[in-house]
Amino acid sequence: MNIVCLDVEGVLVPEIWIAFADATGIPALRRTTRDEPDYGKLMEFRLGILRERGLGLREIRAAIERIDPLPGAKDFLDALRARTQVLLLSDTFEQFAAPLMEKLGRPTLFCNTLDVAPDGLISGWRLRVAQSKLATVRALQSIGFDTIAAGDSHNDLAMIRASKAGFLFRSTPAIEAANPDLPAFAEYADLLAAIEAAL
Helix, strand or coil: CEEEEECCECCCECCHHHHHHHHHCCHHHHCCCCCCCCHHHHHHHHHHHHHHHCCCHHHHHHHHHCCCCCCCHHHHHHHHHHHCEEEEEEEEEHHHHHHHHHHCCCCCEEEEEEEECCCCCEEEEECCCCCHHHHHHHHHHHCCCEEEEEECCHHHHHHHHHCCEEEEECCCHHHHHHCCCCCEECCHHHHHHHHHHHC
């Protein structure tokens, strides 16, 4: 039995932190897991900037409300879900994801959660589980699923490599160059065809 595990940001929707960086005019917040493989370090960096600027969940949600799925993403996801089971695995947070999941047709998403103070400032974050994407793929395999995975960032590589088939999608030239054995695609039709061939 197959299940496809997809990253979300950069694959189906724009990077939330980049959209927020653009909305606030804070270019330092454009840093993502494509740039920084250490997620804890990245989040401490982000929260430090938010604290300095007095920005919280309300401001981030306002930016997220203006984000739409990437062109073709919903059609790709619908076609894939008509063919097999799909699970979205993301390092985003449940407080961010709801409006985006609505626009994608409410797919199943496993992600993390934020600690938010009464004044709306973000005081911390809680991972669902350490190395959540790899841990989820391993758990699915332990109950009889064959996993197929796709993503674009450093934090996707472990789940991609642990799966029976794995793909990079709209990744960076540096990540693609460092992983030349992983098939890399830039168009949804090509990724869909590769996944279907692996099913």
